[in-house]
Amino acid sequence: xxxxxxxxxxxxxxxxxxxxxxxxxxxxxxxxDDIYVFPVPRQTYQFLEGVWTSxxxxxxxxxxxxxxxxxxxxxxxxxxxxxxxxxxxxxHFKLKExxxxxxxxxxxxxxxxxxxxxxxxxxxxxAIYLKEAIIDFNKGLxxxxxxxxxxxxxxxxxxxxxxxxxxxxAVGLPLFIKDxxxxxxxxxxxxxxxxxxxxxxxxxxxxxxxxxxxxxxKELDGALDTYMARKxxxxxxxxxxxxxLFYTTTEEQKEPVTSIIFRSYQYExxxxxxxxxxxxxxxxxxxxxxxxxxxxxxxxxxxxLMIPGFFCRRSVMDKLAKEMALKYGYRVFSMDxxxxxxxxxxxxxxxEGWTVDDYIQSDFPEVLRWLRQQYPNEKTVVLGHSxxxxxxxxxxxxxxxxxxxxxxxxxxDPKKYISGIISITSPNYISINSNILYIDQIKKGLxxxxxxxxxxxxxxxxxxxxxxxxxxxxxxxxxxxxxNMHESLRPFSFDIGTKMLTxxxxxxxxxxxxxxxxxxxxxxxxxxxxxxxxxxxxSQLSNDKCFLSSDGRINYTKEQENFDLPIYSILxxxxxxxxxxxxxxxxxxxxxxxxxxxxxEQGHLGIxxxxxxxxxxxxxxxAWIQDLG
Numbered sequence: 001x002x003x004x005x006x007x008x009x010x011x012x013x014x015x016x017x018x019x020x021x022x023x024x025x026x027x028x029x030x031x032x033d034d035i036y037v038f039p040v041p042r043q044t045y046q047f048l049e050g051v052w053t054s055x056x057x058x059x060x061x062x063x064x065x066x067x068x069x070x071x072x073x074x075x076x077x078x079x080x081x082x083x084x085x086x087x088x089x090x091x092h093f094k095l096k097e098x099x100x101x102x103x104x105x106x107x108x109x110x111x112x113x114x115x116x117x118x119x120x121x122x123x124x125x126x127a128i129y130l131k132e133a134i135i136d137f138n139k140g141l142x143x144x145x146x147x148x149x150x151x152x153x154x155x156x157x158x159x160x161x162x163x164x165x166x167x168x169x170a171v172g173l174p175l176f177i178k179d180x181x182x183x184x185x186x187x188x189x190x191x192x193x194x195x196x197x198x199x200x201x202x203x204x205x206x207x208x209x210x211x212x213x214x215x216x217x218k219e220l221d222g223a224l225d226t227y228m229a230r231k232x233x234x235x236x237x238x239x240x241x242x243x244x245l246f247y248t249t250t251e252e253q254k255e256p257v258t259s260i261i262f263r264s265y266q267y268e269x270x271x272x273x274x275x276x277x278x279x280x281x282x283x284x285x286x287x288x289x290x291x292x293x294x295x296x297x298x299x300x301x302x303x304x305l306m307i308p309g310f311f312c313r314r315s316v317m318d319k320l321a322k323e324m325a326l327k328y329g330y331r332v333f334s335m336d337x338x339x340x341x342x343x344x345x346x347x348x349x350x351x352e353g354w355t356v357d358d359y360i361q362s363d364f365p366e367v368l369r370w371l372r373q374q375y376p377n378e379k380t381v382v383l384g385h386s387x388x389x390x391x392x393x394x395x396x397x398x399x400x401x402x403x404x405x406x407x408x409x410x411x412x413d414p415k416k417y418i419s420g421i422i423s424i425t426s427p428n429y430i431s432i433n434s435n436i437l438y439i440d441q442i443k444k445g446l447x448x449x450x451x452x453x454x455x456x457x458x459x460x461x462x463x464x465x466x467x468x469x470x471x472x473x474x475x476x477x478x479x480x481x482x483x484n485m486h487e488s489l490r491p492f493s494f495d496i497g498t499k500m501l502t503x504x505x506x507x508x509x510x511x512x513x514x515x516x517x518x519x520x521x522x523x524x525x526x527x528x529x530x531x532x533x534x535x536x537x538x539s540q541l542s543n544d545k546c547f548l549s550s551d552g553r554i555n556y557t558k559e560q561e562n563f564d565l566p567i568y569s570i571l572x573x574x575x576x577x578x579x580x581x582x583x584x585x586x587x588x589x590x591x592x593x594x595x596x597x598x599x600x601e602q603g604h605l606g607i608x609x610x611x612x613x614x615x616x617x618x619x620x621x622x623a624w625i626q627d628l629g
Contacts, residue, residue, distance in 0.1 A: 032131040037119050040079050040182050043220070048182065049087075050226030051216065052076050054233040055175070056090035058208060059187045062238060064200055065266050067611045071187035072166060077126050078183035083116035084126050115158045123156045126172075126184050133174035134181055142209060145202050146172040147193060166190040173205045177216045203265045204238040211236040235315070235523050239266040252370075253278045255343070267326035270295040276336070276343055279370045282362040284346030285338035285354065289367065290314055291331070292321050298329030300625060301378050302419055303371060306334040307364075308524075309386025309426075310536065313340050316524045317385065320608055323618040330625075333371070335388075337363050340526055353531040355550040356387070360395050361402050361411075368412040379419040381625055385608055386578065389426025390547070390556070392418065393567070398559040405553060419628045420566035420594070422621060423587075425575050425604055428557045429547045430539035431582040560586065566594035568624050570607065570617060577604040596624060 040048070059074035076088040119127045125148075133143035148155075148170040150163055169192060173185045185208075193201070215232045219225055240262040247256040259274045276288040304324055306317040314334040325332045337359050338344045346352075371380050382392040395402065396414035403411055531550060539547045546557040569587045571580045580599065587597055598620060600613050607613055 030135060032128060032135065035131040035134050037079060037127070037130065037134070038180065039081050040180070044177060044180075044182065044216075045078070045080075047216070047220060047224055047226065047229075048078065051229045051233070052078065052088040053090070054230035055185050055212065056088045058234050058236070058238075059185060060090045061234070062187065062201075062204055062208075064197055065239075070197075070201060070204075071171075071189050073188040075186045075188065076183060077186070079119070079130075079181060080116055082120070083118045084124065084130075084183065085116040086114040113162060117156055117158060121156070123154070125153070125155060129172060130174055130181055130184060133176075137174075137176055137179075137181075142206055143174040143176075145198075145205050146170075147198060148172070150188075169193055171201055171205070173209060175209065175212055177213060178220065200265070203241070207238040207241045208236070210242065211238070231523060237262075240264045240271075243270070248274070250277065264322075264326055267322075269326055271322075271326055276341075277370075278343055279366050281338060281366045282358065283352065283354070284348065285358070285363075286344045287338065287363050287367055288314075288336040288341055288343045289333045289370075290321075290336075291333050292325040293331050294325045294329050296329055297331060300330070300628075302625060302628070303331045303333065303375060303378055303380050304625075305367065305371065305380050305382045306332060307337070307382065307384040307388030307391055308335070309384070309388045310532075311526060311528045312385075312388075312524050313526050316605070316608060317383075319611070319614045320383070320618065323614055324621065328618065328622040331375075333367075335363075335367060339529060354529045355531045356390075356535050356547075357549050357551075357554075359387075359532075360391050360398075360556075361406060364391050364395050365411050368414075368417045372412070372417060380417060381420050381422065381628070382418055383422040383424070383621075384426060385424045386426055386604065389421070389423035390428075392421045393423060393426070393428075393560065393563060394547075394556040396421065396565050397561075397563040398554050398556055400562075401554050401559065405549075414565060418565060420568065420625065422568045422570070424570040424617075425572050425578045425607055426569075427547075427578045427583050428560055428586045429542075429545045429582075430536050431545070431579060560590060563590050564592050566628060567592050568596045568621065569598070571597065571599045572602045572604060572607045573599050574601060575604045575607070594628075596620075 055076045056074035060069070060071050062070040064070055072091060074090045075086055077084045078087050080087075117124045117126070121127065129146050136143050150168055150170055155163070167188050167190070169189045171187045171189075171193065173187075175182050175185055187201075211233060215229050215236075219229045242260055242262055244261045246259045246261075248259045249256055255278060257274050257277060259272060261270060261272050263270050272291075272293045274291040274293070276290055279287045279289065281287055304321075306314070306321055308314050308316045314336045317334045321332045321334050324330045336344055338354055368380065371378075384390070384392055392414075396418065399411070399414055403409055535547070535550060542548075546555050548555055567587075567590060569583075571584060572578070573580055584597065587595070598617075600607055600616070602610055602613050607617075
């Protein structure tokens with residue numbers, strides 16, 4: 001791999017560095033009171049109007065290393081001509097309160113009642129703080145993080161009257177864009193902030209400072225895309241700081257790979273993330289891989305390939321990927337299959353339908369082949385969630401029939417390429433315990449129809465849909481349509497069970513936080529081929545409890561009787577998409593001599609999102625992988 005031109009993206013590299021230890025005579029020093037604060041440039045202000053909600057959303061999503069939320073509220077004050085004005089607020093509260101439309105005291109009033117406060121007002125504590133930050137910034141330093149006791153420190157009367165009983169402590173972060181201040185972002189908490197928590201917050205705030213400065217600056221110089229700016233800010237990992245960015249080249253692709261080196265505060269280590277390696281597959285499609293490489297690799301000589309499930313992009317695997325890479329020292333790859341991103345689509349722009357068979361028989365073996373080429377002396381452990389776990393199991397068990405059907409004897413032999421398979425809430429056939437799209441009623445009406453007729457009906461239906469312009473369904477847009485959403489899902493009532501039972505079942509959380517739901521819908525859920533959907537629907541409606549290839553020639557479920565690779569299966573006890581009772585017995589009966597079944601009290605997506613569950617899962621996985629041959 002060749003290294004291209006380097007570009008620093010941490011704050012110290014985005015501006016001229018001055019020696020902070022260089023002392024100047026007192027007579028030459030500038031006092032905060034002397035500082036003139038320039039208005040935010042018009043173009044910048046107009047762009048920020050479409051982005052500043054992401055500032056407060058990100059602030060209330062911050063958590064300490066023990067998973068506790070850092071703040072209950074967040075407020076963003078912008079420099080508005082010669083004053084400072086509150087323009088965005090957010091709160092981190094329980095879903096039930098949102099669903100019941102309860103008013104959260106103290107937060108709504110800020111945008112409706114907060115008055116602009118002149119920068120020249122001596123009681124404007126935000127203006128004083130901002131002027132101090134300007135001096136620090138011009139010395140080549142990051143602004144100091146301000147910690148305030150709101151009940152004891154002098155607060156402007158116009159703000160004081162808006163404070164609720166739960167707004168007791170505030171932490172402030174001055175923001176700069178292209179070397180100019182734009183305002184202050186505040187996080188507000190009910191309980192005192194301990195000294196060790198202050199240090200964690202400083203680290204996260206400096207990461208957030210860098211992200212906002214870099215992302216907004218880049219968009220102002222380029223596309224002015226408010227959606228991408230919001231997305232990149234809200235999904236940023238503030239538990240890590242970016243140190244270097246490189247554009248690297250590979251022999252296999254023309255497009256450069258974005259390679260970023262991070263320092264993880266939480267894991268106290270450095271790591272490298274590479275995105276994206278593009279691997280051509282069939283029919284003009286491709287697969288895209290994101291790679292996490294830890295500072296120190298373990299001695300297992302094994303890489304981990306993670307495959308997301310139905311309607312999901314690879315980012316759904318990020319928590320698992322970072323835990324396995326940064327804590328346990330594995331090189332981890334997460335996979336976007338065909339259709340998951342622009343990079344995986346045909347260059348001619350034609351969006352033809354694809355099937356689960358394309359995932360199993362084309363995309364997956366090509367990735368196995370690519371991994372062996374890159375790391376010829378290392379084996380792969382495949383970890384799949386939901387449909388992502390079906391893909392390697394079905395490929396391994398039906399390998400001989402796939403080779404025969406494709407007339408390809410050079411497909412990677414699973415016994416030679418794969419050390420073991422980790423299957424998380426992954427079925428052998430579809431038996432959803434939720435009335436998604438009234439499937440129960442449809443199934444009752446088909447009970448008297450022979451299974452062969454159902455197969456023919458859905459194959460014909462799939463073939464018809466491939467002749468229309470509706471080749472795929474975008475789950476994100478689908479949810480928005482069902483819930484009468486607008487362009488953003490932020491105002492959504494996050495107790496999704498009161499709005500639509502099936503979405504709650506799909507996520508499977510007892511309680512999902514607003515930032516997590518936003519991440520799922522805006523960054524994880526994606527398009528899926530109609531043919532893939534029809535294969536799943538047929539399996540749900542079939543009386544034979546099987547999952548068939550699109551042409552009906554391979555019964556993947558029956559082929560599981562040939563599965564003999566080591567397998568570690570993880571089940572969710574409250575999973576309604578893959579109910580435990582529909583798969584546990586089948587997994588126990590696999591002919592594999594090395595098989596483990598573990599259970600967690602989580603739902604379908606919650607099992608890969610809940611932080612403590614992810615940590616417990618990864619601890620078990622590492623011990624199992626260490627023992628693999």
